Amino acid sequence: MEILSAASPDGAPVSIPGRAFDTWKATIRGDVLTATDPGYDAARAVWNAMIDRRPAIIVRCLGVADVVASLAFAREHGVALSVRGGGHNISGLSMCAGGIVCDLSRMRGVRVEPSRKVAYAQTGCLLGDVDRETQLHGLAACLGFVSKTGIAGLTLGGGFGYLSRRFGWTSDTVRSMDVVTAEGKLVTASEKKNADLFWALRGGGGNFGIVTGIEYGLHKVGPDIIAGGIAWRGEEAPRVLALWRELMADAPPELTIAAVLRPAPPAPWLDPSVHGKPIVALFICHTGPLARAKKSLAAIKKWGKPVGDIVQRRPYASQQSLLDATQPSGRRYYWKSEYFAGNESAMLDRVADHGARIRSPHSAMVLFPIDGAINRLPNDHSAVGNRDAKTVVNATASWESPADDAENIAWAREAWNDVRPFSTGGTYINFLTEEEGGDRIRAAYGENYARLQTVKRTWDPQNFFRANKNIAAG
Numbered sequence: 001m002e003i004l005s006a007a008s009p010d011g012a013p014v015s016i017p018g019r020a021f022d023t024w025k026a027t028i029r030g031d032v033l034t035a036t037d038p039g040y041d042a043a044r045a046v047w048n049a050m051i052d053r054r055p056a057i058i059v060r061c062l063g064v065a066d067v068v069a070s071l072a073f074a075r076e077h078g079v080a081l082s083v084r085g086g087g088h089n090i091s092g093l094s095m096c097a098g099g100i101v102c103d104l105s106r107m108r109g110v111r112v113e114p115s116r117k118v119a120y121a122q123t124g125c126l127l128g129d130v131d132r133e134t135q136l137h138g139l140a141a142c143l144g145f146v147s148k149t150g151i152a153g154l155t156l157g158g159g160f161g162y163l164s165r166r167f168g169w170t171s172d173t174v175r176s177m178d179v180v181t182a183e184g185k186l187v188t189a190s191e192k193k194n195a196d197l198f199w200a201l202r203g204g205g206g207n208f209g210i211v212t213g214i215e216y217g218l219h220k221v222g223p224d225i226i227a228g229g230i231a232w233r234g235e236e237a238p239r240v241l242a243l244w245r246e247l248m249a250d251a252p253p254e255l256t257i258a259a260v261l262r263p264a265p266p267a268p269w270l271d272p273s274v275h276g277k278p279i280v281a282l283f284i285c286h287t288g289p290l291a292r293a294k295k296s297l298a299a300i301k302k303w304g305k306p307v308g309d310i311v312q313r314r315p316y317a318s319q320q321s322l323l324d325a326t327q328p329s330g331r332r333y334y335w336k337s338e339y340f341a342g343n344e345s346a347m348l349d350r351v352a353d354h355g356a357r358i359r360s361p362h363s364a365m366v367l368f369p370i371d372g373a374i375n376r377l378p379n380d381h382s383a384v385g386n387r388d389a390k391t392v393v394n395a396t397a398s399w400e401s402p403a404d405d406a407e408n409i410a411w412a413r414e415a416w417n418d419v420r421p422f423s424t425g426g427t428y429i430n431f432l433t434e435e436e437g438g439d440r441i442r443a444a445y446g447e448n449y450a451r452l453q454t455v456k457r458t459w460d461p462q463n464f465f466r467a468n469k470n471i472a473a474g
């Protein structure tokens, strides 16, 4: 190759001499793909099919040395760089147009130390990789609701899941992270080493470096728990949401229930008579002792006339992947999300109303509880903040054809506009779409934003890491 056309972080054209490219490529242990290579299109595809960006180079790293070399090459030639973990972010910022993608998706090693109750995971891991290895020892990290999500993006943005009411944000359970900085140095960030960086990485996303490994504190969970899903006809939504609010108001920390309103998928556990029709479902996870969990959930199982009930004894790992099929890679997705400090009836009525007006068979209104342990730490414990929030509401539009973009996006925006008056004013950084920048990023961090700017000035004063929900150094 004579010249490789690329783009600078500002989007200006950059020419990389073919010889320099070839020399550098020969040093990389993983694969280096450009537009003419087989596998390039598959490598640039991310979970959200709305994203269609063409990087100049995709480096499928096999180790930390590949990461360091990719960063050095991007800096030397003034080329933009983005970082891909699991590729699951709604905004698809892991793929930069014209730049170099540092793709970590082949770095999926996990080492568990049961005696210390910690796991070290490389940052190409998906949540299911960590669950699989930790559950071998009856331990679990506090991760999210869908096992195909990347640990890196999730943890760096905060992270919440079935265990968060017990143990906090995912980032609250992190002991340390290994990071390649903007200067290309490999450092460890923890409470004791580079504490300012550690504070910022726990919520501040990809703004401060390329994280190559994360050490999580683990908790005794399962392997068997009482968990699953239970659903009723859509007409019952207002009553089921009132029940959900009541249950969550005095639920023990071991119990988490997410409420979902959507058209029923053709899942075998749901009565065929409701397939394609609106349902309201509760996804329940009780990680306490089995007998106590059974007792605690007996009333829900008897409530009304369910059209499907798979709340039962099951492996914790199976609960972690129960929702995977509802969020496949390659569909079109658009989300609008907000935090709430209470679950006012008027807010729940609006959720039910928009749940009944969904335009696609795949969309959903979802309520996740994030009270409990998250709320108990001070807001400036780490960058993620938002410790006054008790619920996340997400209008998740999901459809197949580009012809249906406008209709589905309009539904999500309308639902969000209608529930927004009840918001804390905060929002979840990991649920922001491509178009949501400036004010929405500040809303996600609130009072912690100014401190994030200070840390950015120290660790990335030139804003090299900007293919992300960007924190300007100010």
Ligand SMILES: Cc1cc2nc3c(=O)[nH]c(=O)nc-3n(C[C@H](O)[C@H](O)[C@H](O)COP(=O)(O)OP(=O)(O)OC[C@H]3O[C@@H](n4cnc5c(N)ncnc54)[C@H](O)[C@@H]3O)c2cc1C
Pocket: 047, 082, 083, 084, 085, 086, 087, 088, 089, 090, 092, 093, 094, 095, 104, 123, 143, 144, 145, 146, 149, 150, 151, 152, 153, 154, 155, 156, 157, 158, 159, 160, 161, 205, 206, 207, 209, 210, 211, 212, 327, 430, 431, 467, 468, 469
């Ligand atoms: C189906 C689905 C379910 C989800 N469920 C939950 C949930 O239950 N709980 C929850 O909290 N969130 C959830 N999320 C949101 C999720 O946390 C974010 O989408 C997250 O960014 C995904 O991480 P990833 O590594 O797959 O993302 P990617 O798209 O690979 O990366 C996202 C961004 O993170 C940064 N980044 C990634 N890796 C690194 C790295 N190694 N070093 C530095 N920066 C990096 C980059 O800025 C990148 O643009 C869900 C998302 C989806 C699509």
